[in-house]
Amino acid sequence: MPQTKIKNRQFRLKTRPVERVVPDNFSFIEEDVPDLKDGEVLIRNRILSLDPTNRIWMTDMEQYMPPVEIGEVMRGLGIGRVAASKNPNFKEGDFVSGLLGWQDFFKAGADELKMLSKLPEVPGVTLETFAGAAGMTGLTAYFGLLEIGQPKQGETLVVSAAAGAVGSIVGQLGKISGLNVVGIAGSAEKCKWLTDDLSFDAAINYKESNWKDQLKKATPNGIDIDFENVGGEIMETVYQRMNLFGRIVLCGLISGYNDTDDSKSRLPLSSALMKRLRIQGFIVMDFADKNVEAITKLATWIAQGKIKHRETIVNGLENAPTALNQLFDGGNVGKLLIKVSDD
Numbered sequence: 001m002p003q004t005k006i007k008n009r010q011f012r013l014k015t016r017p018v019e020r021v022v023p024d025n026f027s028f029i030e031e032d033v034p035d036l037k038d039g040e041v042l043i044r045n046r047i048l049s050l051d052p053t054n055r056i057w058m059t060d061m062e063q064y065m066p067p068v069e070i071g072e073v074m075r076g077l078g079i080g081r082v083a084a085s086k087n088p089n090f091k092e093g094d095f096v097s098g099l100l101g102w103q104d105f106f107k108a109g110a111d112e113l114k115m116l117s118k119l120p121e122v123p124g125v126t127l128e129t130f131a132g133a134a135g136m137t138g139l140t141a142y143f144g145l146l147e148i149g150q151p152k153q154g155e156t157l158v159v160s161a162a163a164g165a166v167g168s169i170v171g172q173l174g175k176i177s178g179l180n181v182v183g184i185a186g187s188a189e190k191c192k193w194l195t196d197d198l199s200f201d202a203a204i205n206y207k208e209s210n211w212k213d214q215l216k217k218a219t220p221n222g223i224d225i226d227f228e229n230v231g232g233e234i235m236e237t238v239y240q241r242m243n244l245f246g247r248i249v250l251c252g253l254i255s256g257y258n259d260t261d262d263s264k265s266r267l268p269l270s271s272a273l274m275k276r277l278r279i280q281g282f283i284v285m286d287f288a289d290k291n292v293e294a295i296t297k298l299a300t301w302i303a304q305g306k307i308k309h310r311e312t313i314v315n316g317l318e319n320a321p322t323a324l325n326q327l328f329d330g331g332n333v334g335k336l337l338i339k340v341s342d343d
């Protein structure tokens with residue numbers, strides 16, 4: 001009897017998006033999972049992390065990693081379970097995280113295995129949490145605020161995309177650091193979550209016409225740290241209220257990712273000079289040597305209930321391209337994930 005081959009569904013990049021991502025930017029194909037050779041491991045993808053950077057990787061703009069090439073499996077962070085192993089360092093049932101791609105299975109040889117991390121078992125920290133608050137998302141918030149923002153007790157922090165994956169953790173780390181925390185988000189429900197559940201001092205819905213006045217009111221002593229996730233008009237408005245020696249943590253500029261014209265984010269640099277502002281971009285992996293220490297702290301705060309988190313979970317790998325747009329429409333609260341499988 002011929003053995004039935006395991007099938008692997010994959011999204012391969014077909015065309016680069018012009019504005020929003022559309023399903024037609026990908027070919028959704030199915031191929032046999034090749035047999036494992038010595039040293040290789042087969043990973044069954046469980047959870048796929050949808051991130052604004054997926055949109056960046058689909059373009060050929062200047063970026064921090066090579067763009068995904070046309071015809072390549074779409075790059076994506078994920079968590080999976082070792083389904084079969086011919087490598088003594090990985091056993092069936094181990095959970096790993098890394099760039100597993102937009103597909104059902106990831107076959108890893110020696111080079112790919114070096115880029116994967118085995119997940120520790122931490123009571124109360126689920127796989128979904130490791131894909132968000134105790135994973136890359138939490139690390140981005142942690143390094144961005146603590147290493148670059150250099151917070152001092154009593155200062156005022158403003159964070160944009162505050163009810164999203166990174167922003168919601170930044171604000172809570174701000175509270176742990178003794179800051180006055182103001183979030184900017186796109187709906188009344190999101191703002192209520194930030195103040196009522198996450199203890200932000202204030203939250204402003206930027207879709208309300210008087211939001212700039214509300215920001216002024218919420219930051220009577222100016223702004224010391226801008227944790228910038230959005231760019232454009234939101235960043236320009238926050239910029240005008242920066243204090244002397246303020247820090248702008250340039251984490252992301254999501255308002256421009258679907259836009260070929262990035263001229264929107266021009267700031268009057270004379271203010272940066274006069275107020276001696278520090279504007280620093282960063283990428284989470286710049287601090288990779290401190291990951292273990294940071295994840296330990298984040299997982300502890302999560303287990304103690306000091307950091308709360310939410311996930312928006314979409315079922316089915318096949319929905320990844322359309323679900324990605326939630327990040328640009330504000331459809332997600334907290335971390336946006338795709339559930340690929342239960343096995």
Ligand SMILES: NC(=O)c1ccc[n+]([C@@H]2O[C@H](COP(=O)([O-])OP(=O)(O)OC[C@H]3O[C@@H](n4cnc5c(N)ncnc54)[C@H](OP(=O)(O)O)[C@@H]3O)[C@@H](O)[C@H]2O)c1
Pocket residue numbers: 050051052053137140161162163164165166167184185186187190229230234250251252253254255256282283284285326327328329330331332333334335336
């Ligand atoms: N530097 C790094 O290493 C690093 C790592 C991870 C993420 N990032 C950046 O961090 C930012 C947040 O990422 P995330 O993964 O946490 O995503 P997220 O905040 O969970 O989702 C994106 C949110 O951005 C808001 N948004 C989208 N378009 C907007 C616009 N035009 N104006 C205002 N708000 C808009 C939406 O919420 P509303 O409903 O509030 O509009 C949306 O929910 C992104 O800029 C991303 O590129 C950087």
